[in-house]
Amino acid sequence: MLHVHLQFDLTPDQIRYLKTLLDGTICLTVGETPQPARFTILVHGFPRREDLLASPNLHTLIIPWAGPPLETLRLAAQFPWLQVHNLPYNAAPTAEMAVALLLAAAKGILPYDRKFREHRWGPPHPGRRNSVLLEGAMALILGYGRVGRRVAEALRGLGMEVRALRRERRPDDPDHVYGPQALPELLPQAAALVICLPHTPETTGLIGARELALLPPQAVLVNVARGEIVDQAALYHALAERRIFAAGIDVWYHYPDRAQRQRDAPVPPAAFPFHQLDNVVMSPHRAGWSEESEDLRLRHLAAALNAAARGQPLPHRIDPARGY
Amino acid sequence: MLHVHLQFDLTPDQIRYLKTLLDGTICLTVGETPQPARFTILVHGFPRREDLLASPNLHTLIIPWAGPPLETLRLAAQFPWLQVHNLPYNAAPTAEMAVALLLAAAKGILPYDRKFREHRWGPPHPGRRNSVLLEGAMALILGYGRVGRRVAEALRGLGMEVRALRRERRPDDPDHVYGPQALPELLPQAAALVICLPHTPETTGLIGARELALLPPQAVLVNVARGEIVDQAALYHALAERRIFAAGIDVWYHYPDRAQRQRDAPVPPAAFPFHQLDNVVMSPHRAGWSEESEDLRLRHLAAALNAAARGQPLPHRIDPARGY
DSSP: OEEEEEOSOOOHHHHHHHHHHSOTTEEEEESSOOSSOOOSEEEOSSOOHHHHHSOTTOOEEEESSSSOOHHHHHHHTTOTTOEEEEOOTTHHHHHHHHHHHHHHHHTTHHHHHHHHTTTOOSOSSTTSOOOOOOTTSEEEEEOOSHHHHHHHHHHHHTTOEEEEEOSSOOTTOOTTEEOGGGHHHHGGGEEEEEEOOOOOTTTTTOBOHHHHHHSOTTOEEEEOSOGGGBOHHHHHHHHHTTSSSEEEEOOOSOOOOHHHHHTTOOOOSSSSOGGGOSSEEEOOSOTTOOHHHHHHHHHHHHHHHHHHHTTOOOSOEEOTTTTO | OEEEEEOSOOOHHHHHHHHHHSOTTEEEEESSOOSSOOOSEEEOSSOOHHHHHHOTTOOEEEESSSSOOHHHHHHHTTOTTOEEEEOOTTHHHHHHHHHHHHHHHHTTHHHHHHHHTTTOOSOSSTTSOOOOOOTTSEEEEEOOSHHHHHHHHHHHHTTOEEEEEOSSOOTTOOTTEEOGGGHHHHGGGEEEEEEOOOOOTTTTTOBOHHHHHHSOTTOEEEEOSOGGGBOHHHHHHHHHTTSSSEEEEOOOSOOOOHHHHHTTOOOOSSSSOGGGOSSEEEOOSOTTOOHHHHHHHHHHHHHHHHHHHTTOOOSOEEOTTTTO
């Protein structure tokens, strides 16, 4: 019998669905820590120290998201005997949302729609640039993992010239993949800057005032990775002063807690009034969260747990010290 | 000397730019019909009968858009000696806008953005579908000309399975291209229906209540061709009753006249209140009109006029009776 404890928000329907996917040899508990605690696998995104100490049998933590939170990684790194895994189930929805945000921002979809709903046909900002043509222009993708590669394929389909940057250029990488030192020379040519990097200590603040100043005025920035990778003050000012054309932002600087989330309370996502800008497309951290992807997540989770129950290795192990 | 008369809205800057592109052997007049009228080429989107009779030397009409208006085609068909050309300069911007509208509609970009600007993080319609995943789903493209083929390539880049429908299937067309009779059997599988057809008498009302009823509930309809191809009452009701998920609409049923356009007067684009729906992305017929594409249009026009001045055949001749 494999004891698994699950501590993240699922509806009763989702729990029922998950159970239909699990092998009969898996004993699943959900919610508060069971007494006595005998689980060997904990599925939790934000475990506290006491959660990792609750069960003497615990050997594996599954973080049920694609991007593990830094605080979880820091905590897990203090438990060297603990195997940590993530669930990169949402590469396709995330990449799709990155492309949707890029196109919405580049085409000024929101300001055009808002004005046209008043039946006025002219451009939202007469005499100023109202949209950017992407075909033939250069897209710079930061991070070339599961999401970045899908974004690259979609942007090539739109006729863009794609460059990608990853932490370590590998010998078998194609020509359009660069190492981090190429960033300053690539930014001035980038009509689209799409951020799909894992959040690690090194990527915090990677895009700051200096990097944004290198972008051309028609540039569109998209972030579907983690807010902290882009300096929020620098981003706000670049957008407000229209030094870059627009941005599509899915990931933020301040998040509601569970209680606020449950009552859908208003919680500002940043220290700056991004909501007053019409050249930002705002998305509440949902790139990986379409209806279909909730199913995908449960299927990926079930596959991982079934593998463990059958004595097979779990997929997608990560190193808490490196963050991916 | 080649006499060319130009009668469509260009700014003084654009006229200056156009003149820098033209051969010195071209004499260009702009605006009201010159007296005496000796032009051999007229560039005009909506000529009246008297415009086509004004100059005894007229032999060529260039419609400065990709999609010639039906009334212009009907009028031109009464002048069998007149060669009619269009300017399909805007395939890339139009295709890009089609994909932008599809993704914005499928992802609920507008309702999410609107709610999140009030700092509320939850989905706009709790308990109901708020977005559609396109990857792995089927896209049906109506019209497989310059625009349709580009849309197909972009949607394949997003991992969609693409089918296309054209008026006459050609022997060398690939397997995924169908003739018009396949429409009813393809609609029920289409997560995306993208309309890129020329507007001809046969395509008027092609998508009506019956066709919309065949689409699945998660379907997203995009029209960047001509409003009249989709029955407006049927489309409005399908969206209002959420029998399809969403639509992205760039082309409409009623347009401002020149005077209304100049003062940016409010002119409703349809007989139904589409602006009250949150599952439609509204765009004021601008798919081919980015800043870059205005330059593209002038360059294509200059290339056509220079070809005529050099005694070469003009590109993109169309048959007014067929409409393309």
